Amino acid sequence: MYLTQPLHRALQHAPDAPMTVCGERTKSTRQVVDRVARLASALQELGVAAKDRVGILTLNSDRVHESFLAIWWIGAAAHPLNARWSSAEIAYALNDSGAEVLLVDDDFAGLVPELRARCVELRTVVHCGDGPAPDGMLRYEDLIRSSTPVPDGRHGGDALALILYTGGTTGLPKGVMISHRSLCSSLFGSMLAMRNVDRGGVTLVTVPLFHIAAVCSWYAQLLMGGTLVFLPLFRPADFLQAVERHRVTTCILIPTMVQMLCEHPELGDHDVSSLRSITYGGAASSDTLLHRAMETFPGAGFSQGYGMTETGVLCTLGREEHVRGGARQRSTGRATPTVEIAVLGPDGSRLPPGRVGEIATRGDHVMLGYWGKPDETARALRDGWMHTGDAGRLDDDGYLYVVDRLKDMIITGGENVYSAEVENALAAHPAVASCAVIGVPDDRWGERVHAVVVLRPGRTATAEEIRTHAKSLIAGYKAPRTVEFAETLPTSAAGKILKRVLRDAPRPAAT
Missing domain, CATH: 3.40.50.12780 (ANL, N-terminal domain)
Structure with missing residues (x-):
């Protein structure tokens, strides 16, 4: 194609139907x-x-x-x-x-x-x-x-x-090379799995179009016919006004955007009932935030897409999984019809259900390679698989659970701790607005679990309160041994927390 x-x-x-709206x-x-x-x-x-x-x-x-x-x-x-x-x-x-x-x-x-x-x-x-x-x-x-x-x-x-x-x-x-075939294959698979774009619907494009998720959302509506509404920047008030004015049916959001919308004081002043599908991703989302979003937009189905620039959308979580709740609410779904997924061990062999390893994928959706970087391409594309660098596991029915970036896994006292699991526990604390968990050097444990926490306006909490809360939800060795508080967290343009910046920041040794 x-x-x-x-x-x-x-x-x-529909030659005379509106295709684009901008201002x-x-x-x-x-x-x-x-x-x-x-x-x-x-x-x-x-x-x-x-x-x-x-x-x-x-x-x-x-x-x-x-x-x-x-x-x-x-x-x-x-x-x-x-x-x-x-x-x-x-x-x-x-x-x-x-x-x-x-x-x-x-x-x-x-x-x-x-x-x-x-x-x-x-x-x-x-x-x-x-x-x-x-x-x-x-x-x-x-x-x-x-x-x-x-x-x-x-x-x-x-x-x-x-x-x-x-x-x-x-x-x-690195410049990720995406062909016509790979973008179409990724889109066809995700659209078949989610069915989240209406024929003749209205998609609001607010995530920047240098991001693969935004490109997929934009192009999916183009494929189905309908109208594309463009916002140059995400501002909660502008988003709410655009949804109401143009009767937007579909959008994608990153978790930080979802949180800003849920907390916006003008939310109740706008009619957002036209929204029937919200795809979220690009960064980890806590159960607490997801539940708040579902209450905020009760008429919308929520779908989580897993993927990366090198792969497009790999798999999805259908709306019915969120309605039911339960363990699979934390899954990113099953492989779409055009995608094959496996969890591989260090030797490249497939791991059985329940075992954590590196997520890999193959199919026409995979990139051509990295522009001008054959060695980097060869490291990523091995034995027919695209190696994602993400750690995850599959259950017996093929549902994928992403537990962390491999490089973000913390080994403390010989135990593996996945930062995403700790962050999910911390996010359930009522005073926590956002957080990041990293491993920092520790003379006794090799690495210790360290949390950087941003508190909600007007709320207070001590480091010990944060630690005690975490221990009520996860094993004690996974709870952060040290906690620091910050005004903001450094993020990339895609809304991902830059943990490298946090790791490089000077901090005193644990006492």
């Missing part, structure tokens, strides 16, 4: 397809050819939607950049991918002089903001207006569609 196919289908089925701009399918064909023509005139990479450094908008599709229209690869990175990190990714054309909006136009100085191959910058194009940049709307539409090249299969750079939580970011 080729990723521009849904445009042709939508043009045939006060609403564009029909007919308008979007015409603009995509013209932008594709303009990119060709700028020298972009099949297999080239085109950088995109913007917040979410309808123009990003058009840019992705125009890039695929001519067989090039979209290279969305992490909007939370520093200019040095952005320059690294542009140089690594070899992108010669970059699209920027008003929020990032100020970085262009520095990026030009750092990126010798960057020859053309297109300004896709609302204001006039700064000096030395081409104006997005002018390019579309002055270009003649070109036919869709219908590039697909194993052709490179996306380069998404990993968050860089350990070492330099």
